[in-house]
Amino acid sequence: MALITDILRTMDYGPSPESSEHVLAWLERRKAGFGLFINGRFTRPGALFDVFNPATGGRIAGATQGSPADIDAAVGAARKAQPKWAALSGHERAKQLYALARHVQKRERFLSVLETIDNGKPIRESRDIDIPLVARHFYHHAGWASLIDSEFPGTRPVGVCGQIIPWNFPLLMLAWKIAPALAAGNTVVLKPAEFTPLTALAFAEICVEAGLPAGVVNIVTGDGATGAALVAHAGVDKIAFTGSTEVGRAIRRATAGTGKKLSLELGGKSPFVVFEDADLDSAVEGVVDAIWFNQGQVCCAGSRLLAAEGIADAMYAKLRARMAKLRVGDPLDKSTDVGAIVAPAQLERIERLMREGAEEGLEFWRADDALPNRGCFYPPTLVTGVEPASILAREEIFGPVLVATTFRTSEEGVTLANNTRYGLAASVWTENVSRALEVAAHIKAGVVWINSTNLFDAASGFGGYRESGFGREGGREGLNEYRAVEAPKGKPYQPATAPLIASPGLIPSAETAGGLDRTAKLYVGGKQTRPDSGYSYAILDPKGYEVGLAGLGNRKDIRNEVEAAAKASSWGAATAHNRAQVLYYVAENLSARAGEFAQRLRTMTGVSARTAEAEVETSVRRAFFYAGYADKFDGAVHATRSRFVTLAMNEPWGVMGIVCPNEAPLLALVSLVMPAVAMGNCVVVVPSSCHPLSGTDLYSVIDTSDVPAGVVNIVTGEANALAATLAEHDGVDAVWYVGDPSGAKTVEALSAGNLKSTWVASAALDWSRAEGREFLRRAVQVKNIWAPYGE
């Protein structure tokens, strides 16, 4: 024992270990290995894989490698339990979630210690952050269970949800997945990460303890193969995944065309922007919470420091001084700041990236404290003078490594912040509130923290822009992922049977009223442009007579249109009132030419005059409807922490691709384009392949309605070919596709490239009623901005 007089000289903290006695006893009782939790019971342990404590390297448990048959059994149990679970009153489900919250709270310290032993994160974090947020998430969603029917009218549970979670916040990510799913009336099969299955298994025991009905929650441990089996299972209605962008892409491809709902919360390389007027000492603490939280193994970690040139050196000096105070070591010690990296494979990944960085000539700064001589540790590291092209500035390191770059102006700071494939989170430090809001608005990220970082709450949505995924978790935004709107009941769209004919002389012309020949071109950036191919194709009436020609658009036309749309992005910054005025004007001009549009529908599709007039009339009404909504689809202010406003802003995607079906050629187009444009998107539209002339007739309507050039671009041709080009285009942020199932599948599969959001429908809709908030919700992504109070 150290002498008091000696300690008085050094004033060291000394050891302060959290007791792990109860957890070790629990593990000891389960040393034969954990089974899987299926239908309310644990199976006998099967083929086991080892679970390690990363801080010591010691084996602490064995868990069962779930097989496809196990997944099948779990999905079966979830399927069987789902109707009854969904049929419970909201209040009954709320009571169950409330019980889970209470039980988690009663086991708070047990779960904290178990999490720390399994994952390597400091006990301070599991105790003060992870586990309290778990309880909060269940409490919050107990509330939603009561409210789901009244707050989400016209929706139903999705069904059986397959959920795959990562190892960095094992129990918290479980809560983020299970709580909303259950509140919304779904049942789940959850696969924890193979590095960290233990708190999920403890949670399974809590489910039994709390009396949750069998089959509502099923937990199947295993590796990527187990996850792949879950993703592939036909009985799963939705997949929710948190993890790497690479695996997210694979899941997007695997679920393409299956009709499974999908939400992805993926990687990030989030900027941490410090302006010259920031509170630098506080910003330094922010960095600590951003990148030295959970060893930097945080998807939303502020891993790229962007410092204004004037204060960069001061900031770096303060950072170095602060780094010297960080304590790396035993995660169970209550004075530890930085614990263990989760597994040797992750440590090797960090080391490999750092070697590559070193080869680029980058210099690393570390405090000179020694690391523990066993276990998996990496020291907090600062890398300054990092060029945007450096591998360390582009790749997600997922370790305690901060890379720093300077910027000169606000504008340049924003540009650097957005110079990434990702868009999960951002942190902005300035004492100027106007600048903070300006920068928050311009950074492309799902979460922006002003003068703060890594704040989470169950009431706020969390999720990414760009290749950080889509869908939100938390609050009302997150619940949308676990509710389905009533599916269209019509027949599936049929794929086109005959190719488009783009050569002359084969087709007899329908009798026309004479007049001048009109050739529909493409519509690019407010101008009518010949198709790149130089071909036009014949538009036939139902009897097979040619009623006109339309341009045969190709890849290059899509490229040009996407460029034009991207240039028109100021449309999203226009006032909503201004957009509404333009939409009203479109409706007005369409209405003025109603007869002509009805006539076109009749000749092209053979519908009756009454039907054609009704379609035009509904189209006018729809344009009015969305003009009305343009300035009313409000965001929200979430009730999160005290003395914070958490603003949920609806932001347009940017450039959207919209592919229209053959039916209702005017109304379907208007129904899809108007909500997208009302919300501030610029669109590239592929009208009905067979009946595109209602679309091309709109050129002059758009021209005369003050629609800025590039906001609406139209390309005619083979819908599925054009859809594929849109889906794989990295400059397109979202695609809506209505058409045959094979086209829908292609769109979903190709969207994996930049992980753009997709919305596909491959069964006939009742277009007369296809309007409402759901269309607007799909036309925006939500950015949550956290702004603190405080004089």
Added chain:
Amino acid sequence: MDQVRENLFEGHNRPRNPGAPLDPAWFESVGVNTSAVERRAETLATRRSVKKEYQAAWLVKALTCIDLTTLAGDDTPERVRRLCAKARRPLSDDLLVALGMVDAPPTVGAVCLYPTMVAPAVRALEGSGIPVASVATGFPAGLTPIKQRLEEIRYAVGEGAREIDIVITRAHVLGRDWTALFDEVAAMREACGPAHLKAILGTGDLKTLRNVYAASIVAMQAGADFIKTSTGREEVNATLPVSLVMVRALRDYRERTGVDIGFKPAGGLRAARDALAWLILMKEELGLPWMQSELFRIGASGLVTDIERQLDHYAAGRYSAAHRHAMA
């Protein structure tokens, strides 16, 4: 002599703060974000933990940094004598044995009193090396005329006070009259002569953390050797966020001038765990030199008893009661 003991008695061996010209740019260029400061303060003490013999040592350290204070209307020379006895020997013999400190018994950092109580205190503390600190300048409001306030300083110094805890005119901060504030503190510093000047900012009256930062810098530019949070009479006294801003200010001052300034939280620190929290703050934000009485003081009266109780628990392994410990 044991190093620890030496430190106790070397409170006045540090170089004085020579001050610097008034320069508002030193604080106007610095951002202080209340919300972020509050968040840092909230987790300061949850990120660190001291247990067992380390906790005992830390509590002894806290004890040696206490300005044992009585500032009551009913103070008498006899009461002061009792306080000084406690200051000399805050821990019982039994505890000293248990702590292994019989050869180097700790004393508190100083005693802190009204000017008229300085003389009896100086007598009572003779030979102990414990300095007597006096509040002055119209404590606690500081609104008596400047002539009287300066005279009060000179009186207390004449009585034998080695440290003067002055109060600033809060109105100068609220009105952003930095020149007036600077001139006032500089004049007080001059009146102190050889005695150290501890500037009480009355942070509860200043309201904003930016005001606290600015007042800290001006006081240091005017030559304060210590900056101190509160009189103990404001609505809000020493808090961790306020303390965090003040230690950041003195760290910034040190970076510019190379001069070490002391810090004294006062008012509201009653429990042993408060003392630990503030020591953690000093260690994390500054380092070991600011955990010694020459650069760190805690203004308190009741704190000593709670520390004794905790030390007793450490020594005896059972919980103690206040009445078992000699009162101040």
